[in-house]
Amino acid sequence: MESKLMHVFPGKCTACRNCEQACAFAHLHEGRPTRSRIRADADPQLREGKHVLVVCYQCDAAACVAACPANALWRDTETGAINHIAERCIRCGSCVAACPFGNMRWEPLAQHPSKCDLCKGDPVCVRFCPTGAIQYK
Amino acid sequence: MIRLTIDGRRVESRNGEYLLTLARRAGIEIPTLCHHEAVEPAGACRLCMVEITRPQWNGWSKLVTACLYPAEEGLIVKTSTERVLRTRREVLELLLARSPRAEAVRRLAAQYGILEPKYAVDQEGDNCILCDICTRVCATHVTGAISRVNRGVAKKVATPFDEASDVCVGCMACARSCPTDAIAFSQDGATRAIWGKTFEVVPCTVCGAPTVTREQARWMAQRKGVAEEDFYVCDVCKVAKTGLSCRKVMW
């Protein structure tokens, strides 16, 4: 089965940061948008409609996967997401350094990396985006 | 397919799986301290002991470590017989006497009803229980900078000759994988010190926030044949760069 993809529509993003709130809440049980795995990158001049959402591309030839020495990053065959397997992770931080887009982040408290896992096929950011700037289809 | 029972439950296994994996998959909890999915099992802590038998053994049984024992057809595994529990308690007694301040040990011991160790406590005892996770992690996945040296009670984890290692890249995988937080390190924004060596944590070339150590970046670059400099941008600046290039394309 061809897995669904995240589609980002930059023109529609208002930088309301609902997606960030939802993501942080879903994964960390606290509403700290800075720890979200999706980032609403607002246009520095705050020009209406010129904001961009940055979220993991689940790249085919992913730099994080290549960098991981411990084989802790695996592609989920159902969702297509590259999942971080916490039990296998040795927490070296190589993946964070390797991702060219900044989509692999470091959890300072838990001391391990975090990345978008497509919420097992039902991304919360999509559900909470009021404008449809991010869609999963 | 190999079929066996664990605590009366029928489980199936593909070749090469260990009893611990099967038990956990079946939702049966077995305590471990030296087990880490990223490395080959060592069988050092002896907490994961289970009792195995077979009908044709006529009531005879033996204790084995679940983390190392491969699934076998027809095996009858019991994870909490009195023999298993007594062994586990005694192992925890010994660990608690060795490392009375290690949180992971205290927690497990308390679970087995041990609040104070009955044996002589090692007052100088540090938190290291010699589970060997750090050395296996470093040897298997990073550069093998540390190993266990000496024998018996004098055994410890160290770099060769206790000198600053020339291969350690300062990635901290060892310290972060340690179940008892026994590995000493210190870090501030610009530097990180571990195993007697101080590393520069290279500042983000855009904003100056700490990224990775130069040694780790070099090691990664070498492994993958990419440019070392690529690693010196922090994730926030990388997101900003990604955003900017998007905007450039779009508008």
Next chain:
Amino acid sequence: MKQTLATLPVLRAKLKEERSKLRCIMVCCGTGCRARGGMQVADAIRDELSAAGLAGSVPVELTRTGCHGWCEQGPIVTFEPEGVFYTQVKPEKAKEIVASFQSGEPVSKLLFRDTKTKRSIVTYHEIPFYSKQTRWAMRNVGRISPTEIGQYIARDGYKALEKVLSGMTPEDVISEVEKAGLRGRGGGGFDAGRKWRSCRKAKGDVKYLICNGDEGDPGAFMDRSIMEADPHGVLEGMIIAAYAIGAREGFIYVRQEYPLAVEHLGMAIASARENGLLGENILGTGFSFDIRIARGGGAFVCGESSALMRSIEGKPGEPRAKYVHATDRGLFDRPTVLNNVETFINVPLILDRGAAWFAALGTDGSKGTKAFSVVGKVNHNGLIEVPMGMSLKELIFDVAGGIPKGRTFKAVQTGGPSGGCLPEALLDLPVDFDSLTEAGSMMGSGGLIVMDDRNCMVDVARYFIHFLVEESCGKCVPCRDGLKQLLEILARITKGQGREDDLDKIDSLCFVLTEGSLCALGKSAANPVLSTVRHFREEYEQHIKDHFCRAGVCRDLCRYEITDACTGCTLCAKACPVECIAGDRKQVHVIDQSKCTRCGSCFDVCNFGAVEVRSAR
């Protein structure tokens, strides 16, 4: 010259013929005798022989042998074929020895004097220490020069190999060894044939064979003696085993402390290669096998099979769990057979004389003979090889000459540091694998430490646990931390700080060691403690409750006093190293307790039993 199946028997017949006409002076130049000047004795005799005009002129030969296994009598000189036996020979005696060799008159001062009968004995055939032994594994020990392959061949050496390669299939060899019932001599007593069979069946074209010459038991030296004195016997056994399992490469793992064994094995390997008995195309049959020597660092745990294999691989000598057998995945993860030195040296005998011959020796469950290293409070410390099943009593009292100085036997520790202490009540126990295990001890590699009433059983247990604490590899919790706690408790008890609950704690620690340890070192480490608690519990209780060490060993728990039985002979006063015994001749002596260090010298020298051990309180 490279021998073949056709030329080897011819060579052997020729050598036999030559050697049957020879008379030899054999000087022991094993490690023990060397340390006491054996080499100088040999040189002096050589010079003396040439001065007497006997050197080189057939049929006299001077042979430097390996260790006889009776180093306490060394340097040893024997005449063959007569069997004349001289002990504690000094180089100055060379002249007398050569004269005696010529005249046939023994040098009485150099003869062995029987401790019981006080009679001098001329030949070793009449010395009980030898005559009561059945030396099969040690058949060539002290009888040949270990550095000359010809002497080995002349004594039917490589005959078994010749037979094996002349038509036996590997399968035939294995079933012969199985039928013989050969069990491993290194500790576990595992059936050798069965081990070979599993390895033969294991998948893989590269297989390894290893000989375990680590011999870590303190006091044990039978493997050293065999490797030093009969290296070709070990090689022959290995070559046959390699043929049986299908190995092309083998290792002999020898501890660092055995330089002479390494030297002799090295020379034997070289000459076996030169003679076409090792290397490519052995005896022209197309079968190839070669052996290398691996030197161990001398850690006790490196004798354990998985640790030994790691050590050969160049890794730290730590054991691994053996849920996958070495016969499937051993050295470098290839199918591997590991056997002890003594196991291998029995192999040529079995193949040469037949399984039935071998199986007729020993008991139902334990076939053949076993070499023991008997040390401690016996008149004759040394290597004793007897058929399995001989009683401990016979071994200790008849062969080893009993307990010296008229003291009483208390216990015998069998099986080295991880064996157990057996009391007098068990002296009738036959020494074989199963009886010893049943009694809470083990055969181990064959160490026997004999103890008398001057040995404290708590202290003995402490001693062995101390040894094991030092030798534990430290990988697993029960062994590393459990032994440390056990030592702490035992040390406290011997210092008079024992507590009521110590025996319970000891019990718990023994439990977790036995049940929880990773390798056999930890699993068997409790034996010295368990067996002493079991057989000498009242001694523990006396230490803990009465603060009394009846053996007078634990210095904090005893004091020496001189009773009225004292005749005033002054022997004790002379023996006391701190001069704290006062008293006039013919008067009862008194010990100044404030100065006494409780060394027990007075107790040991008193001929009238007037010195007593009392509680320190």
